[in-house]
Amino acid sequence: MCCALAAMLGAFVHVAVTGQTVGNAREKALAKLEDVTRLYEAGDRLPPDAGIDLAGLPGSLRDLALQGKRGTMVAEDDGQPVMWAAGPADSGQVVAVGVDYAQGARTIEGLDRAIAVSSVLAIGTTLLIGAFGVTRVTRRLHQTATVARRISAGDLDARVEDPRTKDPGRAQDEVATVAGALDTMAASLQGKLESEQRFTADVAHELRTPLTGLHAAAELLPPGRPAEMVRERVQTMRTLTEDLLEISRLDSRREQVDLDTHALGPLVERTAQASGTDTEVVVVRDVRVETDRRRLERVLGNLIANAHKHGRAPVLVTVDGPVVSVRDHGDGYPDYLVEHGPQRFRTEGGAKGHGLGLTIAVGQARVLGAQLDFANAPEGGAVARLTLPYEEA
Structure with a gap:
């Protein structure tokens, strides 16, 4: 808006000053034309910058005079701006005068240059001030949004701590x-x-x-x-x-991990055997991961136990690099669990249990820095996919 206002003011000043300058030159040229016309009619000698059918007279102005009218027009004569005035004379001739318009042209040119420079300065200053003000506001808004996302992710210690909220004497925007x-x-x-x-x-x-x-x-x-x-x-x-x-x-998010390097395939196989269930383990690609063995066994044990308790056999555990998938062939996870994750003490479909096993699995996976996702296979059955942190050697 400030830039548009500056442009509008510049255009207004340009039109006003140009109109005044051209109007003054036109009045001067018409007054001189009247004097020259009287001299011509009296048969007196015409001044040097006036005459009959002057060579530099613009054609459109000449045609207007031949129609019995008077008119003015700015045109160049030998590279110099001239305000021409012409009117009818005897025998189909045209009497014309030329008034030097160089000063007026320089005035308008200087004005345009001043308007352009001042507009650029005004717009630049406005943009700098506006950018500074907007940046301060957007930076604070971005910080507030970042804190809100941290809170939604579970970091309840996150605070914006805007200085304005702590000082009652400062303006509260x-x-x-x-x-x-x-x-x-x-x-x-x-x-x-x-x-x-x-x-x-x-x-x-x-x-x-x-x-x-x-x-x-x-x-x-x-x-x-x-x-x-x-x-x-x-x-x-x-x-x-x-x-x-x-x-x-x-x-409480105060749990500490006891990291060590383990071969993932054998660790998963031992966990499946310790569960006392008929669980098939397939190792597609084995890797060595740095993790807390006790917590990882707790996560996998809960996933396997949940698959046998709420799903149907066969239960298949697949190790593919740092990704461990536990799949059963039952009715799949409820929609709420797939969309929002497990919720304690919530079960559906008459299932027995308290919903704590998967809740603990998610919590322990978070402590490990792993990602635990729940989905339903297209051909049926629930799939829990645990992705462990891993860096290629």
């Missing part, structure tokens, strides 16, 4: 308002999640002691079906408690 609202939202969300995590961890921790005693008491029951049912329920509760404690540790 819209960006500062948004940044302050985002920081407040993140702090509130972090507080609520940490409170829930502490509650879950405390409950799970407090349950361990009575469950240990209950497990010991169940072992003292006389053999029989009732005793087996009690032991099964106690073991289920102990497993659930341990899973909740592990999820609480993963949610």
Whole structure:
């Protein structure tokens, strides 16, 4: 808008000054034409810059005079701008005068040059100031958007910390308002999640002691079906408690990895054998990866157990470089799980379980720096694909 305004003002000044300059020269030329016409009619001698049918007179102006009209026109004569004025004379002749227009042309040219220079300076200054102002705003908006993405990815410690939100004496613009609202939202969300995590961890921790005693008491029951049912329920509760404690540790994002180099194929084969299930392992391409063996076995064990529990045989584990795929031939994952990932205590289709196994697998994969994706095979069955960090030697 500033550039357009500068251009419009320049054009307005150019038109106004040019019109005034040309108008003054035209009036001067017409006044001189009247004087020359009177001299011609009186038979007196004409001045040097006037005459009958002058050679330099433009043809269009000559035709206008032959029609009995008077007119003016700017044209060059011997390379110099001249304001011509012409009118009718006797016997089909034209009386004409020429007024030097060089000064007027120089005035307009100088004005145009001044307008161009001042417009360029004004536009350049406006662009610099505008770029500086816009860059400051967009940089702050970009920072706010980056922090929002970090929060959505799970980094609840991320904050914009705009200086304007901390100093009440400074002007609060819209960006500062948004940044302050985002920081407040993140702090509130972090507080609520940490409170829930502490509650879950405390409950799970407090349950361990009575469950240990209950497990010991169940072992003292006389053999029989009732005793087996009690032991099964106690073991289920102990497993659930341990899973909740592990999820609480993963949610805290303070887990440390114990890295070492391992051959991926044999490690996957040992994990499949340790699961006690009929799981086929195919090693397409074996690699050595730097990972935490215990956590990786936990991820793979949960994926294999989930495939056997909620899918159908055969269950196939494929190792292709740093990618490990676990596939069953059941009904596949629910749509919500494929789109948003596993959610604790959510199951569909009458499936038994608490949804904690896959949640733990995702959390442990994140600690390993790996990517765990869930999909359904086109020909049927669920496919979990674990991609481990790997660098070619």
